Amino acid sequence: MRSALGTLRVATVAAICLAALLAGCGGGPESSSVQQESQQEAAREARQEAAQLRKAEARERREARRREARREARALAREEAREEEAWEQQEAEEREEAAEAETSECDPNYSGACLDPNVSDYDCEGGSGNGPNYTGPVEVVGNDHYGLDADGDGYACE
Numbered sequence: 001m002r003s004a005l006g007t008l009r010v011a012t013v014a015a016i017c018l019a020a021l022l023a024g025c026g027g028g029p030e031s032s033s034v035q036q037e038s039q040q041e042a043a044r045e046a047r048q049e050a051a052q053l054r055k056a057e058a059r060e061r062r063e064a065r066r067r068e069a070r071r072e073a074r075a076l077a078r079e080e081a082r083e084e085e086a087w088e089q090q091e092a093e094e095r096e097e098a099a100e101a102e103t104s105e106c107d108p109n110y111s112g113a114c115l116d117p118n119v120s121d122y123d124c125e126g127g128s129g130n131g132p133n134y135t136g137p138v139e140v141v142g143n144d145h146y147g148l149d150a151d152g153d154g155y156a157c158e
Helices: 002-024 029-103
Strands: 122-124 133-135 138-140
Touching: none
Parallel strands: 122 133
Antiparallel strands: none
């Protein structure tokens, strides 16, 4: 597009120079009217070329605006995709936290059964304890604060 604009500019300048040259040529009264007609024709051509040049420049500006709008739209789409990804990541983290919260409702000191950490006492099923809560076999992985591992081997209610 730029080479077409350059060609139009050169043609316009050439037409104006031709008109100026023709204005200086000739000698008699009849050549004066021919000169005037030539000058008028050259001026018309120069105006037409200038109008074409303005139209071409206007088209180039419109196309540049369209390209910029497309670039901005792509950048916006990329930003929205990044935000969507971040939102999905946050949602996944929240789901993981919720799952951990569900599992954290079990006392972390015992494995193999879910003992409620808010209960004041657990006893082994079938044992001599008075409850009110009972459990089957569990592994002691932390502090045996319910006193379920009588022999201290890490396994309770065996």
